[in-house]
Amino acid sequence: AIRCMERVTDETFRAGVLSLIDFDRRANLSRIDVPTLLLVGSEDPNAPPSMMEKMAGKIPGAIYSCLEGLGHLAHLENPERFNQALHEFLSQRAQSM
Structure with a gap:
């Protein structure tokens, strides 16, 4: 990933970021009807835990999990902790099927 x-040029990265400005789908969160995990790093400035927790509250049955001390790239910063949290979520979903 790194x-x-x-290889992403500054121009391409900027275009990607600018495309997010008008991309607001918050009104659709309540329509999500699949198991959902919002997994966030406590130090993530791009998707702050407070925002992600609020988002989880708008998705029926969503699980919110915060990984302390990790940032936006939690899956790269600490793959073991990230994978453990994801595995727990998927295992719980599999048991409920």
């Missing part, structure tokens, strides 16, 4: 991002 090597991939290193």
Whole structure:
């Protein structure tokens, strides 16, 4: 992922960020009807825990989990903790089927 991002030009990255300005789907969150995990790093400035927790509250049955000390790239910063949280979520869903 890091090597991939290193190849992204400043112009391409800027275009991607600007495209997010008008992308607001908050009104649709309540329509999500599949098991949903919002997994966030406590130090994520791009998707702050408070915002993600609020978002989880708008998705029926969503699970919110915060990984302390990790940032926006939690899956790269600490893959073991990230994978453990994801595995727990998926295992719980599998048991309820």
